Amino acid sequence: MEKMELIVKGGTVWTPGGFIEADIAAARGKVVALGRSEAFPASADTVIDAKGKVVLPGLIDTHTHHREPGFTHKEDLTTATQGAAAGGVTLSIGMPNVDPPTTTVERYRDVIELSRKKAIVDFNHNPSGTVPEQIPGLAGAGCLAFKIFMVRDTGRDYPHMPGIGLHNHGALFRCFEEVAKTGLPLMIHPHDQDLMDVIEQRYWERGDRSPQAYARAYRDFDGIIWDTAIATILRFQKATGVKLHILHTSTPGGLEMARRAKGEGRPVSVEVNPWALFLGSWENVEKLGPYCLGFWVPEHHVEALWQGIEDGTVDLIGTDHAPHTKEEKDIGWKDMWKSPGGEPQIQDYLKLFLTAVNEGKLTLDKLVRITSYNPARIFGVYPRKGTIQVGSDADLTIVDMKREETITNETTYTRVGWTPYHGRKVKGAPVYTIVRGKVVMQDGKVVGKPGGGEFITPVAG
Ligand SMILES: [Zn+2]
Structure with a gap:
């Protein structure tokens, strides 16, 4: 038998069919054996005891x-992927x-080349899909998806610099058609944006540009600026057949529309962000102000999101x-509209979700599906990624469900040196992150090196 790179012994292992007690062996970056038997490889370059x-x-x-x-004053490809490794x-x-x-093939290729040199974990990049003529070339260059900000192009340099925002429905529709052809x-x-203009103006006329005003504006009329946009793009989806x-997603109205479209068997998928579940409460808007925005997510919206996680929406x-x-x-x-x-x-979201598992808010199986298995399937890299089975990449995140920690700014890898979860107590944490058979994080300390990440393109078929 060939030399093993890695053996993980004694752990409880997630598989698409359920959790099993199994050892895992990896060689050439792939899982080559899974199980417990006499025939299992006995030694490897690295052996990890995953008991418990x-x-x-x-x-x-x-x-x-x-x-x-x-x-890069905010983050770069190395610090971002160090955070990734630390977070599982x-x-x-x-x-x-x-x-x-x-927005172009050339720029996309440049980012991929930069990532090859600097990333610690595997990577790709979602290019902007705002230039219809560039879309086929970008798909050919290996991207996994396209991204469009449905905002007016203000010409501001951040966050929606020229070229990546598209609010004009005709132009947006053209991009839907072009992306649909790529699959x-x-x-x-x-x-x-048109509704937002009216809503924002009312706060500004009162001279109120506080974090609280900003938080309310984005959620006025129970999230109308989100829901009308979601209604539009779902209608575009129906017309073009694009995988939307x-x-x-953070409003009950938006979730309900997506639920209905999915029920009709349409290729619609829904993303929720950790800030919507763990950060966006009014209490945090008051306490953390700009440090928690993003957006305010009121309690009944948060409840709808947990429900959406549970029912598969x-x-x-x-x-x-x-x-x-x-x-x-x-x-x-002073002026939340001037702050990004x-x-x-x-780095923190897995710990927050493991804590939620310990609190009974979701099952560990569900957590794996929404953080690994489903993303792999929707972004076309399954079964290379998103599962543990013979032949898949040996990408493993070993978690200790009993480990108690307090999240702090001091242990964060992000260049900006702060986390909105500073002081938060968690129960459950990743203790090893392994990329294609190589340990990149152990006990919270990142040991992976820049250049260790690989460019991951869609799996054929
Ligand atoms: Zn974003």
């Missing part, structure tokens, strides 16, 4: 703002609002890891 631990397929984040090129993520897929934005998912950030992936968790510096955030205390939305997420 649970072995999950590595997490896949389809929505990470790596920030490079262009915004083995495949991290970047977003197009970098500078220059990835790849189209990720849309839903937003109704709805980002940032929600397909996956994208972290929307979106670091900004403290200086950029602090402006928001979003915050670091990728």
